[in-house]
Amino acid sequence: MTDESKPVLTGGCQCGAIRYALMSAPSKVSICHCRMCQKASGAPFASFAEINNESFAWTRGQPAAFNSSSIAMRDFCSQCGTPLSFRRIDGPRIEIMTGTFDRPDRVVPTRQYGSESRLGWVVAIANLPSQTTQQNYGPEKMAGIVSHQHPDHD
Numbered sequence: 001m002t003d004e005s006k007p008v009l010t011g012g013c014q015c016g017a018i019r020y021a022l023m024s025a026p027s028k029v030s031i032c033h034c035r036m037c038q039k040a041s042g043a044p045f046a047s048f049a050e051i052n053n054e055s056f057a058w059t060r061g062q063p064a065a066f067n068s069s070s071i072a073m074r075d076f077c078s079q080c081g082t083p084l085s086f087r088r089i090d091g092p093r094i095e096i097m098t099g100t101f102d103r104p105d106r107v108v109p110t111r112q113y114g115s116e117s118r119l120g121w122v123v124a125i126a127n128l129p130s131q132t133t134q135q136n137y138g139p140e141k142m143a144g145i146v147s148h149q150h151p152d153h154d
Helices: 035-041 120-127 133-137 139-144
Strands: 009-012 019-022 028-032 046-052 056-060 064-066 072-076 083-088 093-097 111-113
Touching (some): 046 083
Antiparallel strands (some): 009 019, 072 083, 083 093
């Protein structure tokens, strides 16, 4: 990646210690329901955007890594614990957790994997009653909350 290149997408961890940039659009965006991804993300599924290693760079800090299986590593921030990626050991691509992008709305999943472990209630999420964060907490409580999270930009 050259210094003259303008990133297509950027993102990072919750505390801002780790930042990254993609120099081209992801080749695939997917959801994985497998049990390993559930545990690694702490969520009912993980969502990833796949990119070739040549088009990806850590731009601030270096993540810690966990060897989650005989074929894969998972990168995370050692300071705040944010899960950042999945990558095959010595593979040509890295898969970035879509929730860590500054603009996660720009990486829309087009396929699912690990459906044998998909939780039955996941398909009904869109039909659940919902509220905005402000509706949930109220304006007075929201006014008193101080975020320690890094903003969605540098």
